[in-house]
Amino acid sequence: xxxxxxxxxxxxxxxxxxxxxxxxxxxxxxxxxxxxxxxxxxxxxxxxxxxxxxxxxxxxxxxxxxxxxxxxxxxxxxxxxxxxxxxxxxxxxxxxxxxxxxxxxxxxxxxxxxxxxxxxxxxxxxxxxxxxxxxxxxxxxxxxxxxxxxxxxxxxxxxxxxxxxxxxxxxxxxxxxxxxxxxxxxxxxxxxxxxxxxxxxxxxxxxxxxxxxxxxxxxxxxxxxxxxxxxxxxxxxxxxxxxxxxxxxxxxxxxxxxxxxxxxxxxxxxxxxxxxxxxxxxxxxxxxxxxxxxxxxxxxxxxxxxxxxxxxxxxxxxxxxxxxxxxxxxxxxxxxxxxxxxxxxxxxxxxxxxxxxxxxxxxxxxxxxxxxxxxxxxxxxxxxxxxxxxxxxxxxxxxxxxxxxxxxxxxxxxxxxxxxxxxxxxxxxxxxxxxxx
Amino acid sequence: xxxxxxxxxxxxxxxxxxxxxxxxxxxxxxxxxxxxxxxxxxxxxxxxxxxxxxxxxxxxxxxxxxxxxxxxxxxxxxxxxxxxxxxxxxxxxxxxxxxxxxxxxxxxxxxxxxxxxxxxxxxxxxxxxxxxxxxxxxxxxxxxxxxxxxxxxxxxxxxxxxxxxxxxxxxxxxxxxxxxxxxxxxxxxxxxxxxxxxxxxxxxxxxxxxxxxxxxxxxxxxxxxxxxxxxxxxxxxxxxxxxxxxxxxxxxxxxxxxxxxxxxxxxxxxxxxxxxxxxxxxxxxxxxxxxxxxxxxxxxxxxxxxxxxxxxxxxxxxxxxxxxxxxxxxxxxxxxxxxxxxxxxxxxxxxxxxxxxxxxxxxxxxxxxxxxxxxxxxxxxxxxxxxxxxxxxxxxxxxxxxxxxxxxxxxxxxxxxxxxxxxxxxxxxxxxxxxxx
Numbered sequence: 001x002x003x004x005x006x007x008x009x010x011x012x013x014x015x016x017x018x019x020x021x022x023x024x025x026x027x028x029x030x031x032x033x034x035x036x037x038x039x040x041x042x043x044x045x046x047x048x049x050x051x052x053x054x055x056x057x058x059x060x061x062x063x064x065x066x067x068x069x070x071x072x073x074x075x076x077x078x079x080x081x082x083x084x085x086x087x088x089x090x091x092x093x094x095x096x097x098x099x100x101x102x103x104x105x106x107x108x109x110x111x112x113x114x115x116x117x118x119x120x121x122x123x124x125x126x127x128x129x130x131x132x133x134x135x136x137x138x139x140x141x142x143x144x145x146x147x148x149x150x151x152x153x154x155x156x157x158x159x160x161x162x163x164x165x166x167x168x169x170x171x172x173x174x175x176x177x178x179x180x181x182x183x184x185x186x187x188x189x190x191x192x193x194x195x196x197x198x199x200x201x202x203x204x205x206x207x208x209x210x211x212x213x214x215x216x217x218x219x220x221x222x223x224x225x226x227x228x229x230x231x232x233x234x235x236x237x238x239x240x241x242x243x244x245x246x247x248x249x250x251x252x253x254x255x256x257x258x259x260x261x262x263x264x265x266x267x268x269x270x271x272x273x274x275x276x277x278x279x280x281x282x283x284x285x286x287x288x289x290x291x292x293x294x295x296x297x298x299x300x301x302x303x304x305x306x307x308x309x310x311x312x313x314x315x316x317x318x319x320x321x322x323x324x325x326x327x328x329x330x331x332x333x334x335x336x337x338x339x340x341x342x343x344x345x346x347x348x349x350x351x352x353x354x355x356x357x358x359x360x361x362x363x364x365x366x367x368x369x370x371x372x373x374x375x376x377x378x379x380x381x382x383x384x385x386x387x388x389x390x391x392x393x394x395x396x397x398x399x400x401x402x403x404x405x406x407x408x409x410x411x412x413x414x415x416x417x418x419x420x421x422x423x424x425x426x427x428x429x430x431x432x433x434x435x436x437x
Numbered sequence: 438x439x440x441x442x443x444x445x446x447x448x449x450x451x452x453x454x455x456x457x458x459x460x461x462x463x464x465x466x467x468x469x470x471x472x473x474x475x476x477x478x479x480x481x482x483x484x485x486x487x488x489x490x491x492x493x494x495x496x497x498x499x500x501x502x503x504x505x506x507x508x509x510x511x512x513x514x515x516x517x518x519x520x521x522x523x524x525x526x527x528x529x530x531x532x533x534x535x536x537x538x539x540x541x542x543x544x545x546x547x548x549x550x551x552x553x554x555x556x557x558x559x560x561x562x563x564x565x566x567x568x569x570x571x572x573x574x575x576x577x578x579x580x581x582x583x584x585x586x587x588x589x590x591x592x593x594x595x596x597x598x599x600x601x602x603x604x605x606x607x608x609x610x611x612x613x614x615x616x617x618x619x620x621x622x623x624x625x626x627x628x629x630x631x632x633x634x635x636x637x638x639x640x641x642x643x644x645x646x647x648x649x650x651x652x653x654x655x656x657x658x659x660x661x662x663x664x665x666x667x668x669x670x671x672x673x674x675x676x677x678x679x680x681x682x683x684x685x686x687x688x689x690x691x692x693x694x695x696x697x698x699x700x701x702x703x704x705x706x707x708x709x710x711x712x713x714x715x716x717x718x719x720x721x722x723x724x725x726x727x728x729x730x731x732x733x734x735x736x737x738x739x740x741x742x743x744x745x746x747x748x749x750x751x752x753x754x755x756x757x758x759x760x761x762x763x764x765x766x767x768x769x770x771x772x773x774x775x776x777x778x779x780x781x782x783x784x785x786x787x788x789x790x791x792x793x794x795x796x797x798x799x800x801x802x803x804x805x806x807x808x809x810x811x812x813x814x815x816x817x818x819x820x821x822x823x824x825x826x827x828x829x830x831x832x833x834x835x836x837x838x839x840x841x842x843x844x845x846x847x848x849x850x851x852x853x854x855x856x857x858x859x860x861x862x863x864x865x866x867x868x869x870x871x872x873x874x
Contacts, residue, residue, distance in 0.1 A: 079822040334521060
């Protein structure tokens, strides 16, 4: 049904941020009109009597966040085996437990992550995980917009060893069944150069070409990844992938931490979308990516939480905040990464990276209606002073009040519309217990 | 009046954290008993019928946080002139406006900060600001425990230039009037080597000796501070201060970012309490302090937010989180700064640093009753898995439900008992407007 937000304070992407007062009319799945003409709003409501009218007292309206790299079913592993080395954590603790997750488990644990994302203002996310059809089910349940991955390859575990096998026909048929270019867009998954062999990377590119879609990949996350690839192929991963033709497709590349100048040139030349995951990179000691330099060169940089097992939550306010202050210090320049830039990265740049360029990420007429209403009256936001800085440095996930995705209210005054929160939490706790976490 | 917390899950300071189930009896200003004997609790309530009984369903009980370095009246400057260089921000933007703050303004803007701190689980704080008697009034109003500073020196502004003058007798009389060694403890303020001259540092030490109290100082915050001191005195600030005898007193030293090995040895040898302010240090590009090495050497390291004008909030959960992950990456070791260590730094180490060693910071019999009850049932804390990691990496300030300071409930189920939140916010907005922020 249509939604009208009365007397909205609308956040605009300009230096420092800006609030513009107007009424927002949402019809079908789009921002239909933004107007300060009260009569026009009245007429619309009269003509559409089923319209839900929201008050925006003490709130501002922002485009929703895009969490551009996560592993949603990993909510169950949150705070399991923290403060360990990456290798110990991943191979000894996480992967053996991951193998015990059933399709049904993945449905509930992904839904829990989606609930957490909605509660903290995220409207869309890019996911990378197995149990694909459980993720589709969970996304349809929550009402979130999602970029999921089909896997032309699958990792089979054989006597404890991972083995990559071709899965191309299944990936193609899943794509054709579920990709709608709107609520669910599908990329192929190319996990990384260290998990897939050369032949399989070729298969991945061919499938992405056939489906005319993009590729989601982990790229240059650690020095070990780069060093191992150099040893094995005498090339850095980004060079190897370029040679194979991966970057002829739209690419969403998570991490990009270990990057030399030539690597950054390739990011720019091949129009690779870079997803920073600063909390995870710091916590797993992967390093600090050269984000300000990438931005200076014109690379589209976006933000993600990574799986909440290495974060350990799915809070885009934290990602904006930590990214801003870590990179200021990295560059010894407090003027880099100004607050409004982080908000762009978390919103419109994110939509571009997951295949929605110029279709969402700004509160403007004609855009897909992915909006959040955020309470601005808390103590920690008083006084507001500069609004972009307030959002990035002061605001908390708990300030998110109402979330609209694709024109549909999915959280209203902090109450979920689509999700039974207590049931979801109960299910996740049950899975954690069964897995012996 | 006495308080009983029934069936409490009590956080204990052990590796990984631990929850112990028991009932907590708070009497006068102390934790009187922790017991699993229900009959004992019943008898206590019968004998003390005015006892308030709190349920701890879905909550855990933690010692309250200590924000060990802040400038509470600066709430009004939050998000004013962000993303600028330190010099431009401080000297061109902040200081000219600070001069316009009246005594009455400082009362309300400090009270707003105290409300924000209580809401986010902080029970005690160490403050450094002028308008001293306004701060005393605000602390008495909020019910917080505070370490404030008396200034044996004051900075007078004369034709736009700062001038340091002796103020020793006034400081001594303020100390005698307000220091109660319980709700308000007073240290002398020695702002920094760059604002005070040598004679005045001597006066400061003499006053602190006469009053048998400690000294709160900014120390080695930036390279410029160290370089300028080397140029002027041919000594690093920490060497200069040691020579003058500053470290014969208990010292709370904020920042300690620019530290060589010898500096760290002095911290240890002279038992200097170091307050890290990681958000502020990153945002103002001061650098990353060598905290894990200080801790290894046995220095008492604690956490603070700095003024919220350079943070831009007063959220100790963020300080714990950012400190943990930044130092892991700094040391290239994910096992350093484990979560339980951060909780110790934010609680019992903090109490030690502000003069309450072994008197608070642990939920144990005989301790001052500074406790918080935190909701553990949120989506972002589900499942809990390891409790210390959950608190540091997943939990949010908004999970704080109830705050008890010195045995008195100051926030109950997110409702303030001592503070009129709407009035405080109104007052701060009015000051911001008058200052033209």
